[in-house]
Amino acid sequence: MTALLEVEDLRVAYGKIEAVKGISFKVNQGEVTTLIGTNGAGKTTTLRTLSGLLKPTSGKILFDGAALDTVPAHKIVSLGLAHSPEGRHIFPRMTIEENLLLGAFLRKDSAGITEDIERAYTLFPILGERRKQAAGTLSGGEQQMLAMGRALMSRPKLLMLDEPSMGLSPLMMQKIMATIVELKASGMTILLVEQNAQAALSLSDQGYVMQTGHIVLNGTGADLLRDESVRKSYLGED
Numbered sequence: 001m002t003a004l005l006e007v008e009d010l011r012v013a014y015g016k017i018e019a020v021k022g023i024s025f026k027v028n029q030g031e032v033t034t035l036i037g038t039n040g041a042g043k044t045t046t047l048r049t050l051s052g053l054l055k056p057t058s059g060k061i062l063f064d065g066a067a068l069d070t071v072p073a074h075k076i077v078s079l080g081l082a083h084s085p086e087g088r089h090i091f092p093r094m095t096i097e098e099n100l101l102l103g104a105f106l107r108k109d110s111a112g113i114t115e116d117i118e119r120a121y122t123l124f125p126i127l128g129e130r131r132k133q134a135a136g137t138l139s140g141g142e143q144q145m146l147a148m149g150r151a152l153m154s155r156p157k158l159l160m161l162d163e164p165s166m167g168l169s170p171l172m173m174q175k176i177m178a179t180i181v182e183l184k185a186s187g188m189t190i191l192l193v194e195q196n197a198q199a200a201l202s203l204s205d206q207g208y209v210m211q212t213g214h215i216v217l218n219g220t221g222a223d224l225l226r227d228e229s230v231r232k233s234y235l236g237e238d
């Protein structure tokens with residue numbers, strides 16, 4: 001397996017508070033890799049650091065053969081790493097189509113952009129039906145689709161999704177998870193952060209469990225689903 005992303009001994013702090021305390025993990029090309037863990041474990045901090053929004057105190061980030069830890073955020077997007085953030089951050093007054101176009105802000109190939117907008121509408125038909133409406137009129141699940149669609153508009157090599165199922169109905173959550181499976185089948189490499197461990201691990205090739213800034217366990221999605229400590233701590237079993 002070729003690793004598209006390799007993180008080695010990464011540390012990230014907010015002032016004196018260290019949120020990520022020396023973690024190492026890999027994301028293989030074409031696979032879904034998930035970070036699970038409770039609130040405050042450091043998952044979002046990790047994704048924000050990979051995107052260049054936070055500076056690590058130390059450690060190595062190797063993405064597609066290039067060291068990322070000193071590259072500014074806007075360059076990281078052009079290297080092929082896209083981030084659909086926690087809380088979605090869509091622009092509610094702009095239309096759905098304008099929100100999608102924002103994801104292509106670094107591209108100049110208008111034919112390719114039009115093609116990718118159409119692809120987003122194929123993946124999420126509701127976005128196509130409502131393309132001229134303000135994004136703020138979408139439901140939470142639809143806004144999640146828009147955030148994913150927007151991240152895909154940079155034609156990333158790696159798509160990072162932070163808690164895509166947060167606040168969604170079970171049906172909408174299933175739909176988002178099914179989309180992740182579909183994206184993987186199309187060849188996309190995905191790094192997923194989820195609190196819904198059952199759903200996320202079921203579709204993951206590899207999983208890492210984070211606890212208070214450390215990775216405490218890793219294995220295939222299937223292995224982690226069978227693991228007793230994971231079942232107790234993250235799947236709500238006694």
Ligand code: ATP
Nearest residue numbers: 014017019037038039040041042043044045046086
């Ligand atoms: P959640 O699912 O709640 O987002 P998480 O695993 O993503 O949890 P982080 O958001 O990465 O965790 O937070 C890791 C730690 O860093 C927590 O203790 C949190 O309080 C702290 N933290 C996060 N953002 C900041 C900030 N801007 N300033 C100071 N501390 C922060």
